[in-house]
Amino acid sequence: MLTVALVGNPNAGKSTLFNALSGLRQRIGNYPGVTVEMKKGQFTTDGVTLDLIDLPGTYSLAARSPDEMVAVDLLLGRRPEEPRPSVVLSIVDATNLDRHLYLTSQLLDLGVPVVVAVNMIDAAAAQGLKFDYAKLAAALGVPVVPIQANNGTGLAALTAAIRAAADQPAPHGLTFPTAFDEVAEQLRKELSDEVPPFLLRRALIDIGGYTEQWLVERHGDRFKVALVGAREKLAAAGHSVPGVEARTRFAWVRTAVAAAVTKPAVRPVTGSDRIDHILTHRVWGTLVFLVVMFLMFQSIFLWAKPLMDLIGSGQDAVAKGVQSQLPSGPLRALLVDGIIKGVGSVLVFLPQIMILFGFIAVLEDCGYMARAAFLMDRVMSRCGLSGKSFIPMLSSVACAVPGIMAARVIENRRDRLATILVAPLMSCSARLPVYILLIGAFIARPGSPGWLPGLVLFAMYMIGFTVAPLVALALKRTLLRGAPPVFVMELPSYRRPKIGSILRRMGGAGWSFTRRAGTIILAAMVIVWALLYFPHTDANGESYPDRIETAEDTAKEKAPRLKELNDKEDATDEEKVELEALEDAGALPDKLNGEWKRGSALGRTGLWMEPVFKPLGWDWKIGVAAMASFPAREVIVGTFGLLYDVGEVDTKAIGNAKADDDAKEKAAGLTRAVQDDWSKDPVRGKYGVPVALSIMVFFALCCQCAATLAVIKRETKSWAWPAFTFVYMTALAYVGAFLTFQVGRLVVG
Amino acid sequence: MTTLADLVPGQTAEVLSVTGDPALVQRLYEFGLLEGERIEVLALALLGDPIEISLGNSRLTLRRAEAAGITVRSEE
Numbered sequence: 150m151l152t153v154a155l156v157g158n159p160n161a162g163k164s165t166l167f168n169a170l171s172g173l174r175q176r177i178g179n180y181p182g183v184t185v186e187m188k189k190g191q192f193t194t195d196g197v198t199l200d201l202i203d204l205p206g207t208y209s210l211a212a213r214s215p216d217e218m219v220a221v222d223l224l225l226g227r228r229p230e231e232p233r234p235s236v237v238l239s240i241v242d243a244t245n246l247d248r249h250l251y252l253t254s255q256l257l258d259l260g261v262p263v264v265v266a267v268n269m270i271d272a273a274a275a276q277g278l279k280f281d282y283a284k285l286a287a288a289l290g291v292p293v294v295p296i297q298a299n300n301g302t303g304l305a306a307l308t309a310a311i312r313a314a315a316d317q318p319a320p321h322g323l324t325f326p327t328a329f330d331e332v333a334e335q336l337r338k339e340l341s342d343e344v345p346p347f348l349l350r351r352a353l354i355d356i357g358g359y360t361e362q363w364l365v366e367r368h369g370d371r372f373k374v375a376l377v378g379a380r381e382k383l384a385a386a387g388h389s390v391p392g393v394e395a396r397t398r399f400a401w402v403r404t405a406v407a408a409a410v411t412k413p414a415v416r417p418v419t420g421s422d423r424i425d426h427i428l429t430h431r432v433w434g435t436l437v438f439l440v441v442m443f444l445m446f447q448s449i450f451l452w453a454k455p456l457m458d459l460i461g462s463g464q465d466a467v468a469k470g471v472q473s474q475l476p477s478g479p480l481r482a483l484l485v486d487g488i489i490k491g492v493g494s495v496l497v498f499l500p501q502i503m504i505l506f507g508f509i510a511v512l513e514d515c516g517y518m519a520r521a522a523f524l525m526d527r528v529m530s531r532c533g534l535s536g537k538s539f540i541p542m543l544s545s546v547a548c549a550v551p552g553i554m555a556a557r558v559i560e561n562r563r564d565r566l567a568t569i570l571v572a573p574l575m576s577c578s579a580r581l582p583v584y585i586l587l588i589g590a591f592i593a594r595p596g597s598p599g600w601l602p603g604l605v606l607f608a609m610y611m612i613g614f615t616v617a618p619l620v621a622l623a624l625k626r627t628l629l630r631g632a633p634p635v636f637v638m639e640l641p642s643y644r645r646p647k648i649g650s651i652l653r654r655m656g657g658a659g660w661s662f663t664r665r666a667g668t669i670i671l672a673a674m675v676i677v678w679a680l681l682y683f684p685h686t687d688a689n690g691e692s693y694p695d696r697i698e699t700a701e702d703t704a705k706e707k708a709p710r711l712k713e714l715n716d717k718e719d720a721t722d723e724e725k726v727e728l729e730a731l732e733d734a735g736a737l738p739d740k741l742n743g744e745w746k747r748g749s750a751l752g753r754t755g756l757w758m759e760p761v762f763k764p765l766g767w768d769w770k771i772g773v774a775a776m777a778s779f780p781a782r783e784v785i786v787g788t789f790g791l792l793y794d795v796g797e798v799d800t801k802a803i804g805n806a807k808a809d810d811d812a813k814e815k816a817a818g819l820t821r822a823v824q825d826d827w828s829k830d831p832v833r834g835k836y837g838v839p840v841a842l843s844i845m846v847f848f849a850l851c852c853q854c855a856a857t858l859a860v861i862k863r864e865t866k867s868w869a870w871p872a873f874t875f876v877y878m879t880a881l882a883y884v885g886a887f888l889t890f891q892v893g894r895l896v897v898g
Numbered sequence: 899m900t901t902l903a904d905l906v907p908g909q910t911a912e913v914l915s916v917t918g919d920p921a922l923v924q925r926l927y928e929f930g931l932l933e934g935e936r937i938e939v940l941a942l943a944l945l946g947d948p949i950e951i952s953l954g955n956s957r958l959t960l961r962r963a964e965a966a967g968i969t970v971r972s973e974e
Contacts, residue, residue: 209928213921245955248930356920391920395927416955425957429941429950523959526948530961536948635922635964636948639929640957 151315152200152232154224156256157240158249159206160516160641162268166240166298167203168650170308187223194308201238202231208639210255211351211391212359213560224259225345233261235315238307240266243273243280243295244642246410250402251395253289258322258347262314263291266307270295272642277413288405290320299647323401328386329393332379339375340368353379354390421642428520429640438524441517445508456500464493477698479682487678488671490790496666499659502578505547506658507651514646518543519638526636532618533625535559535636538568542617545575546610547658549857552577553864563629567621569864570874573857574617576610576849582786583848584609590820591841605842612849616881665781669855673784677777680751681791693745700737707731746770746792751777765847765883766832766840766890775847782853786819793822839893843886851882900972902937902951902965910938911970918967926968929958937970 157163168175171190188203204220212218219228226233237256241249246267256263267280286293292310296303337349344364352360353376365373380390428434468489475481512518518540526536537559545552552572559565576584584606593602625631685693714720714728746752747769755769755776762772774788827833833840852858858871865871905911913935916923931937931953940957941950948961 208925211924211928247954248956251928251930355924358921391924391927392932395924395932399930399932425940425950429943431942431944431946434941435944519959523948523950524943526959526961527943527945530947536959635919635925635961637922637925637929637958637960637964640950640959 150198150200151235151312152202153236153238153311154234155201155203155238155240156220156224156252157206158208158242158252159639161206161240161242161249162298163203163206163240165647165650166266166268166296167201169298169301169304171201187219192308194305194312197312199308199311202234207252209252211355213355213357214359214562216557218359218363221348221351224256224261225347227345235262236311237261237263238266238311239263240268240298243267243269243278244276246406247399247402250289250405251398254323254398254401257289257291257320258350260319260347262317262319264307264310264314265289265291265293266298266303267293267295268298270302271297276417276419279411281409285405285409288408323397325397326386326388326393329383329388332382336375336379339372340364352376353383354394356380356390419642424643425520425640428517429523434520434524438521441512445505448504448508452504453500457497460493460497460499464489464496468493477694479685482682482694483675483678486791487674490787492666492671492674492787496663497582499662501581502547502662503655503659505578507655509544509547510651510654511646513540514644514650516641516643519640522638523640529618530636532622534564534567534618534621537636537638538564538621541568541572542575545572545577546613548577548579549573549575549854550860551658553857553860556864561631561635563625563631566865566870567624567629569861570624570870571617571621573852573854573861573874573878574620574850575613577854579781579783579854580609580848582783584845586786586789586820586823587841587845590823591837605845609845609849612846612885616850620877620881665856666783670781670784670787673777673780674787677751677784677788678791680754681746681749683750684748685745687744687748693741697738697741697745700734700741704735704738707734711735764890765843765886766836766894767844768830768833770826771840771844775844775851775853778848778853780853780855782848782851785848789823790819793819793826836890836894836897839890839897842893843890846889847882847886849882850878850885852878899969902939902949902968902970903962905939905970905972907939907941909972910936911972912936914969914971916968918964922964922967926960926964929956930954931958931968936973 155163155167167188167190171192175188175190187205190201190203192199192201202223204223205216207217207220210221210224212221222228223231224234224237237259239253239256241253250265253263253265265286267282267285270280273280280295282293282295292314294303294307294310296307298304333346333350333353336353337344337346340349348360348364351358352364355361361376365376383389383393428437468485471484471489472481475484512521521543522536522539524536525539529536529538538556540558541552541555543552544555549572552575553569556565556568556572559568588602588605592605687693687696711728711731714724714731717724720728747756751773752769755773758772758776759769762769762775767775770789770792774785774792777788778785824837827837827840852875858875861871861874862868900911902911902913913931913933915933916926916931935953938952939949940952943949946962948959949965950957950959952958
């Protein structure tokens with residue numbers, strides 16, 4: 150079996166080649182102690198199985214962090230988890246050979262056979278570049294295969310070249326100036342044990358790099374002194390580091406390219422140039438950026454609506470089916486209220502999440518994200534971060550979990566940490582259900598202007614966009630104090646995004662959301678349901694569900710008479726007394742239900758804690774729903790469903806037939822249930838809007854997501870940071886909700 | 899002394915020296931931004947920072963603060 154390591158610059162087409170070669174046979178490899186993940190795939194040609202490892206995209210093997218060192222160690226066969234690669238596959242961009250071959254030249258020093266795949270030959274041909282691959286192979290000293298990874302051109306020749314190369318001797322590395330080799334040799338003598346020549350060279354060249362830190366740690370300050378002395382000697386000889394490496398390698402690369410590539414006298418203006426002229430323009434580019442952001446949020450709502458309705462009605466059908474099949478009792482209640490309605494009310498948001506992820510995947514794949522980072526750098530630098538933090542933060546609008554993982558592109562540890570800690574403040578897609586429910590119930594009332602719901606939703610997103618930079622600034626001034634980060638980034642050429650890769654990412658997001666709904670949200674819903682269901686007997690030992698059922702039956706029986714009396718204009722006194730009694734009977738199921746919920750385990754806890762929620766304008770029900778949502782914030786929607794009991798028989802609707810039917814019919818079941826419940830309460834009846842806003846602000850700022858905390862733990866290798874995030878966000882959420890309600894109360898009052 | 903930070907969009911220049919933090923200098927070198935290279939300033943972001951330059955067939959962005967460490971000979 151052959152192990153092949155795939156190495157290349159970011160945007161060289163590495164992932165496309167990896168997917169084209171290994172198809173669906175992929176898995177993720179994790180490495181202890183670092184946050185690097187490498188994709189591993191397998192493919193078979195002519196009966197030989199090749200193991201393919203996709204290394205993170207990099208411009209150079211000069212490692213500056215433990216994460217970057219993993220790739221170097223793996224290539225040198227110094228990782229216990231992986232065998233040393235038999236062949237290194239170096240993928241380069243044909244339109245940018247001069248720069249991409251720099252990394253290839255470093256790979257030649259590893260002592261492993263190298264095969265060069267020249268990718269994107271179509272784009273190069275369109276730019277008028279002509280290649281002589283035989284000459285290029287001769288100049289580089291390794292096999293060269295032209296490919297077009299996105300349509301499979303040249304892949305057969307490439308696999309053949311890889312297999313052939315495995316039996317060949319490793320290439321000779323580049324020749325460095327003699328003075329450099331002499332100094333490196335002297336330095337080697339300073340070390341008591343054997344260090345690969347490759348790493349020794351890296352220690353010499355990369356000032357303050359990871360290899361230097363590692364060797365100084367092992368050999369003490371004596372080595373540090375020797376290292377500094379060696380660098381001084383090189384500078385005196387006119388070969389100062391790191392320039393000596395860059396000059397040596399680029400000179401070599403240019404000779405090779407000059408021998409094998411014919412370029413047009415004048416570099417033609419490409420489509421990418423023309424697009425960039427607008428998209429990075431200080432005025433037009435900024436405008437386009439704002440429009441793109443607006444379209445993204447707008448389309449989430451427009452496109453998702455029909456799909457959401459479809460899922461919603463499917464869920465209703467399942468609930469009805471179960472209800473008709475099972476006798477009433479705890480099991481039916483658990484299945485219908487706890488599982489189908491609880492999990493279903495969350496699953497409804499699947500379309501929105503997939504659309505959002507699709508958008509972000511398109512923006513990333515076409516190369517626009519880098520432009521967004523360019524445009525936003527100035528803004529981000531105000532809060533001590535760089536444009537590179539913008540991508541993780543924008544991705545967190547979809548979900549903080551991939552957002553936090555996207556922070557890996559930030560080299561500086563402090564900046565990366567600051568980005569990770571504020572990313573969960575961005576309004577993620579899981580917050581949408583809460584916003585939409587409450588906006589639907591209290592903002593989008595009949596008679597309010599049509600633009601108001603959109604504006605409130607936008608304001609909720611703006612909370613994240615405003616608070617996250619402020620917290621980042623506070624962190625950078627205190628806990629994570631450090632110099633402003635360096636911002637040097639490549640702006641890749643624009644590419645047409647591949648439908649397959651976009652769909653793959655949307656599918657992945659959809660699947661992980663569904664799995665989340667099936668695991669953590671399901672578990673939370675079952676627990677919440679049980680805590681609200683038990684104890685389910687009253688003081689006399691009678692079961693509440695039974696009593697409610699009896700009361701409902703009575704109410705149903707009497708409903709026609711109630712309606713008759715209600716419609717009667719000239720009722721006698723006797724009839725008025727009867728009407729009152731009938732109305733009481735109609736309200737009995739609700740009254741019993743309230744009594745039961747209040748007496749349940751969760752209800753008692755909520756009532757006990759009510760003083761904590763009161764300053765926020767919340768009653769125990771809202772408080773309980775917010776607390777139950779700490780594992781996953783979507784749980785609030787299902788918990789509201791349980792608390793406000795979206796009953797099957799709506800006695801009030803029958804009784805108050807004359808009430809504003811139109812408005813009520815428009816509101817969905819849960820929205821209406823929340824409205825009804827609040828309207829009966831003196832505080833929430835009057836201050837419905839401030840209370841709704843206070844809940845939304847709380848959810849906007851709170852870290853109610855176990856998955857986010859887990860990923861922060863994984864990315865920071867410490868429990869301290871997730872704990873910190875949880876505490877500061879919860880405190881922020883409480884204060885924010887408090888201010889919202891108190892200010893709102895003054896405004897309304 | 900003219901630096902990259904002094905150029906306006908559309909101006910081309912030859913790189914004379916690259917100075918600054920060693921890690922930054924090495925990064926710029928790895929991108930191919932070496933002494934003797936020709937670069938062109940393509941665009942400035944809103945508020946004039948960062949700047950976008952073209953170098954060979956690639957485009958880079960860097961901040962004014964970093965660009966000020968790159969001395970250039972401007973070509974008209």
